[in-house]
Amino acid sequence: MLLIKSKKMRDMIRIAVPFIAVPMITIVGAVAFDEKKHIIISLAVAVSALLLFAAGFEKKSTGTRRMVIVAVMVALCFAGRFIPFLKPIAALTIITALYLGSEAGFLVGSLSAILSNFYFGQGPWTAFQMLAWGLIGFFAGLLADRLLKSRVLLLIYGAAAGLAYSFIMDIWTVLWYNQGFDINLYLAALVTAIPYTVSYAVSNVLFLYLLAPPFGEKLQRIKIKYGV
Template structure:
């Protein structure tokens, strides 16, 4: 398990990787890489997600234990993508971020996208999905204290995360269609995607309402028992 010991370096990685490096690679891949090399971008995002995860802990044993739980949550997200219409991927990513930290949430969201797309289809959109779900988990971890203290606020975050995911993926839609960004095309994409946007928001709220209490209780027990 990779361990980043220097505190300043860890803090730099936590900022640079999710907010600068991965977004830059994702957008550059959409603009300059052809469809045959999209898997290289997804692989780079996956590796950087692991680096970000490693920056989230100080002790090797803690990181190893957390990685096991992350693997389980990723597997659940993978299975969840096979549920028709409403999918629990973002909700499980949020729950991971709340209880295991934003870096773990980012890794679950990122890996869930790239692994499940080996079945649903890889493409330049994969890196956008990895980044979108990853950021949803990361922000959940950053906002864990208020979100865990207020269930209504948590459900509201789930709804906003669904909207944000759709808005972000529409950036990919415009870049793919136009080979550059256009405000008019982006507005049109937002309007045409309203049914999908609403389904994302509704599914997040529904699954957070159903899954957050039982999953949260079990993850909290694991944290206490194994010192995660």
């Protein structure tokens, strides 16, 4: 397990990876790379997510334990994509971030996308899904203190996460259709995607309402028992 000992380096990685490196890899990959090379971009995002995760812990044993829990949450997200219409991936990513931190949330969101797409279909859109679900988890971790204190705020965040996912994915829609970004096409894509956006928001709210209490209780016990 990679261990980053320098606090300054860890702090730099926590900022650079989710807000600079991964967005740049995703956008540049969509614009400059041939569609047949999309898996290279997705793998680059996955490696970046793993680096971010490694920056989130100071002790090797603690990081290993967190990785085991993250693997379980990714597996649950993978299985959740087989549920028709409403998907629990964002909700499970958010729950992970609330109890294990922003870095774990980003990793669960991004790995869930690339791994499940080996079944549902890889493509240039995979990196955008990884970015979207990763950021949803990352910001949930940053807001964990407030979201854990208020179930209403948690559900509101879930709804907002559904909107954010749609907004990010529609960037890919415009780039794919227009071979470049156009604000008018982007606005049109947002309007066209309203039914899907609503389904994302409703799905997040529903699964957070149902899953946050039981999953949160179990994750909290694991944190205390194993010192994660």
